[in-house]
Amino acid sequence: MGRAGAALWGRRARRRWVHLVLGGALLMPYWLLASVVLSPFTETGGPFGGSVAAQFAAYALALPPAAVTAFFPLARPLSVAAARALCGVPAERYADGPAASRTARARTACWFTLHVALGGLVAGASLALPPFALVTMALPFSAELRASAAAAFWGLDDPWWVVLGVPAGLLMLVGLAVASAGAGALLARQAPVLLGPTPADRxxxxxxxxxxxxxxxxxxxxxxxxxxxxxxxxxxxxxxxxxxxxxxxxxxxxxxxxxxxxxxxxxxxxxxxxxxxxxxxxxxxxxxxxxxxxxxxxxxxxxxxxxxxxxxxxxxxxxxxxxxxxxxxxxxxxxxxxxxxxxxxxxxxxxxxxxxxxxxxxxxxxxxxxxxxxxxxxxxxxxxxxxxxxxxxxxxxxxxxxxxxxxxxxxxxxxxxxxxxxxxxx
The missing domain is CATH 3.30.565.10 (Histidine kinase-like ATPase, C-terminal domain)
Known part of the structure; x- marks a missing residue:
């Protein structure tokens, strides 16, 4: 139990979560640009309008330009600096200096795209899921909350939520921690592969x-x-x-x-x-x-x-x-x-x-x-x-x-x- 807790909430897991949130922050300019491009085709304009499907469409549209910008040689040392500090991978497994070869730039682009893609999902879930989980856990203790329009919109006015509210909220938080730890572990495994030295670097x-x-x-x-x-x-x-x-x-x-x-x-x-x-x-x-x-x-x-x-x-x-x-x-x-x-x-x-x-x-x-x-x-x-x-x-x-x-x-x-x-x- 102690090892599982350390894997989900330990120091290394927290640092990897910070690294993922940083990826979400790096994705934000591309996502805003994609939202503006898609706004004429959605029911409500603006980058923060539209349905959940429109938001995910903007997310998918933001990834290709993010990959293109990572082809610049200086993208690798910046990515390596963040990964060295936050991924928990030995520093000697990373490459030093700008990406000089086409293979090195392609690997850096793959890494940057994976980083911002996972980071955008984890950062978005970290912003939205904890408040929703807390509201769900509070449902059994507040009749006014169960009768509110927000509860009706999300389908939380069902009597079953009086029984399921607390365990469901806890399950959401644990699921967020598991997803964050899994995404961080995936990045840590791929970091030496994508940010490590190429044969030309060696x-x-x-x-x-x-x-x-x-x-x-x-x-x-x-x-x-x-x-x-x-x-x-x-x-x-x-x-x-x-x-x-x-x-x-x-x-x-x-x-x-x-x-x-x-x-x-x-x-x-x-x-x-x-x-x-x-x-x-x-x-x-x-x-x-x-x-x-x-x-x-x-x-x-x-x-x-x-x-x-x-x-x-x-x-x-x-x-x-x-x-x-x-x-x-x-x-x-x-x-x-x-x-x-x-x-x-x-x-x-x-x-x-x-x-x-x-x-x-x-x-x-x-x-x-x-x-x-x-x-x-x-x-x-x-x-x-x-x-x-x-x-x-x-x-x-x-x-x-x-x-x-x-x-x-x-x-x-x-x-x-x-x-x-x-x-x-x-």
Missing amino acids: LAAAERRAAELAVRNRLARELHDSVGHALSAVTLQAGAARRVVDAPEPDLVFVREALTAIEETTRRTVAELDAVLGLLRRDDPDADAAADGAAAGPGLEALDALLAHSGLRVVRDPAAGPAGPLPERVSREAYRIVQEGLSNALRHGGAAPVALRLRAADGELEVTMENPLTGRAPVVRPGGGRGLRGVAERAALLGGSAVSGPARDGTVWRLSVRLPLAGGRR
Whole structure:
């Protein structure tokens, strides 16, 4: 009994009733217009004149123009806002934004028509039926009321109403509650179907999520490569400087160079970190603009400064190197790949020298880095282990490839990356 009462008069039922009454209010302008159109064909003119049949004819005539107006794109967000607040359906089951496709507009029109159609009936019954039910319930207690002209008009002057007045009135009120609850439940079932996302909406949402994920991955790679390399280089330089200072005869020149390298590395990294954090502060970043902005860091033109303060001895192949300017995007990605390769060499090879070769030929840039495998335990830093995966992602974004692993019978570690030059012009 308690559950039945809650279904008929509970908070959710009351909110759905309000939603239905709102639909009746939205139908009113269309109904008034239809009544005016039909007034010349009824016995009494005016929107409130005529028989009950004329009123229902105006009601039926009002629904088609209501459906037509719901084809406007902004009808969906307005309907969704009302349904979210009053229908008791989880908010995530509704679509967001104006209806962009023909299917979405047709669904919205169906919803709006159903809403105003049921709302007009429930709102009209809510206005007329409670007073009539109260009068019916009062018949057994008032002879004057039973003898009135209104009672005679509605056939309530029959003696049986003395017995049936109270239960009939209560039955009318319960019937109104049942009808309202049923109409509200019907709207709640149809709301996700008619106001939910269409396949086109789901595709657009998936594309937005993919773009946002691409931007997040891009920022993560930038932070990992820039900050991760800096931490590895600074750790190595600081450790070497400490050991030299603690030596019986400290080499102050070496310590000064190590501190200078630490200073230059941290300064460069702070500048790169500010650039990336600036993207995170943007109010509404666009995926492509954010990706380009995040990549607007140093390119191969800054490679000499990177190698000079990397904490490693880097041997470059003098016979190799780009013959001319590279596409900006390829240059930036190549810089980050070299940076991650140096960071990886620092962690696994310590101070062992690194061989670097850059060669642009046959429409692609080849980056090859090799360092001896010393067998020493790598320097572990929190959050590490994603560098080589980031290198592969950078290469894949340009349509290239990355291969890494032991080479030369396991004596060296080789990182080989190929970047199509055409990939930087897209």
